[in-house]
Every structure is written in structure tokens, then in C-alpha cells.
Amino acid sequence: MKSAADATGLGQIALIATDLDGTLLNTGHALSARNAAALKRAQEAGLVVVLVTGRPIRMVLPLARELGLHGHVICTNGAATHRLPGGEREDAQGIPAEVLRGVVPRLRQGIAGVGFALEYGDRVVRETGLRDDTESVPDILDALNNEVALKLIVRSPGHETHALNAVINALCAGELEATSSGASFSEVAAWGVNKGYALSRLYRSLGLEAGQCLAFGDAHNDLPMFGCVGTAVAMGNAPADLKQAASRVTASNDEDGVALVIEALLEAR
Numbered sequence: 001m002k003s004a005a006d007a008t009g010l011g012q013i014a015l016i017a018t019d020l021d022g023t024l025l026n027t028g029h030a031l032s033a034r035n036a037a038a039l040k041r042a043q044e045a046g047l048v049v050v051l052v053t054g055r056p057i058r059m060v061l062p063l064a065r066e067l068g069l070h071g072h073v074i075c076t077n078g079a080a081t082h083r084l085p086g087g088e089r090e091d092a093q094g095i096p097a098e099v100l101r102g103v104v105p106r107l108r109q110g111i112a113g114v115g116f117a118l119e120y121g122d123r124v125v126r127e128t129g130l131r132d133d134t135e136s137v138p139d140i141l142d143a144l145n146n147e148v149a150l151k152l153i154v155r156s157p158g159h160e161t162h163a164l165n166a167v168i169n170a171l172c173a174g175e176l177e178a179t180s181s182g183a184s185f186s187e188v189a190a191w192g193v194n195k196g197y198a199l200s201r202l203y204r205s206l207g208l209e210a211g212q213c214l215a216f217g218d219a220h221n222d223l224p225m226f227g228c229v230g231t232a233v234a235m236g237n238a239p240a241d242l243k244q245a246a247s248r249v250t251a252s253n254d255e256d257g258v259a260l261v262i263e264a265l266l267e268a269r
Contacts, residue, residue, distance in 0.1 A: 015049075032259070104116060162220070176191060187221065
């Protein structure tokens with residue numbers, strides 16, 4: 001793998017996609033001045049800058065506005081793409097209610113102590129077992145209506161997250177797929193919907209090819225994004241298998257690893 005400081009091969013990049021937590025943001029979930037300056041410089045130089053995250057739009061829009069980004073953000077692990085600066089939804093691939101009605105009882109039967117929440121983008125609805133407040137419901141199926149949920153959140157105290165993902169994927173193959181962003185729960189999308197799905201749709205709509213795109217990530221939900229771009233950059237804090245899947249490894253999220261690569265990229269142009 002090439003060093004992040006080696007600018008060879010970066011000169012053709014036209015689009016930068018970056019994850020947020022564990023990647024662009026430090027361990028305190030803050031944006032450093034250096035990373036912010038690098039993204040702003042990249043956009044000013046004519047590159048497309050896209051935030052690609054498991055977070056919903058309500059948690060992403062303030063950061064995008066702080067950075068002065070225009071164009072698009074990809075949220076909820078690829079289930080929704082929004083246009084900036086207003087945040088209007090351009091594309092959504094959620095989980096149909098009929099799928100949830102079939103898989104939730106199956107997951108309850110197969111996973112001890114399981115609890116659920118539904119992410120809609122503008123709000124999240126949880127079961128009382130996860131958070132007992134006035135907006136919670138005893139059974140997540142009680143919250144279903146005509147609106148399509150973007151993500152099913154699944155938590156089980158008896159399972160480590162990757163093990164929980166494996167169980168969900170075995171029980172729901174062809175209907176749902178589970179991944180993780182480093183949080184203590186599984187993030188479940190419609191089958192085939194992930195960061196790579198949404199990013200490839202977006203860059204093709206902009207007339208770009210994979211070789212013109214670079215992506216930063218640190219967690220397993222970034223692997224599909226790594227697979228659809230020409231240059232995949234793993235953070236220094238990423239797990240070993242993610243680094244193996246990357247074409248480059250940069251410094252950690254606490255060491256401005258994103259800025260280091262972007263600065264080298266801009267020097268190569």
C-alpha cells in the first residue's frame with residue numbers, strides 16, 4: 001500500500017467522499033480546523049466533496065453548512081441522498097413496511113433480548129426497551145405507517161455487534177443487510193442498499209467514473225464504498241481488514257488523516 005504522503009495517482013481525482021465518525025471527525029466527534037480547511041480548499045479547487053455517513057440528514061446538515069458544501073450528502077448508510085444546501089431528499093431506498101412486518105418477528109424469535117428502532121431521517125422511533133420516553137412504542141411494528149423507514153436499528157445485549165450482524169444477515173438474506181459503523185448496535189438497510197450503492201449512483205449521475213473518485217473510511221460500513229471507487233483510503237484507526245481492503249492508509253482521525261491526503265491531492269493537481 002502507498003503512503004498517504006505519496007501523491008502519485010491522486011492527480012486525476014475529481015470527487016472526494018468521506019465518512020464522518022472515526023474519519024473526518026475526531027474521537028470527540030469534532031471537526032478539526034485542518035480537516036475543515038482541506039475540504040473547503042478541495043471544493044474551491046473544483047472537486048466534488050460528498051459526506052457519506054450512517055448518520056441521518058438531521059445530524060449531517062449542520063456540519064455540511066458549516067463547511068459551506070454544495071452538491072450532495074449521502075446519509076443513513078446510503079439509504080438517502082440529499083441536495084445541499086437545503087437538504088432536500090433526492091433519492092431514498094428504504095425498507096418497505098411489509099418487509100419489516102415479516103422480518104421483525106423472525107428476528108425476535110432468533111435473537112434473545114432483541115430491541116428495535118426505526119430511523120426516518122427527520123426522526124427516530126424506538127421501542128420502550130431501548131428508551132422509555134413519550135415517543136417510544138412497546139413494539140416497533142406499532143410505529144409502521146405509509147412512510148418508508150430508512151434504517152432498522154437492532155440491539156441485543158447478548159451479542160457483539162459483528163456477531164449480531166452475522167445473525168441478522170443469515171435470518172434476513174435477500175431482504176435486509178446489516179452492517180456496523182463502530183456503534184453498539186447493528187444498522188440494517190434494505191437488501192443491496194449501502195454506501196457503495198449510493199455513491200456509485202451519485203458519481204455516475206455527475207458523469208464521473210470510479211477512477212476519478214476517492215473515499216475515506218474507518219469502519220465496516222465503509223467497505224462497499226471502498227469497493228466502488230478507484231482510491232480507497234483507510235484511517236490509521238481503522239481495523240486491519242479495512243486497511244487491507246484500502247489502496248492507501250493515512251493517519252488516524254485524531255491526526256488529521258483526511259487533511260493529509262487532500263493536501264497531497266491538491267499539490268498533485
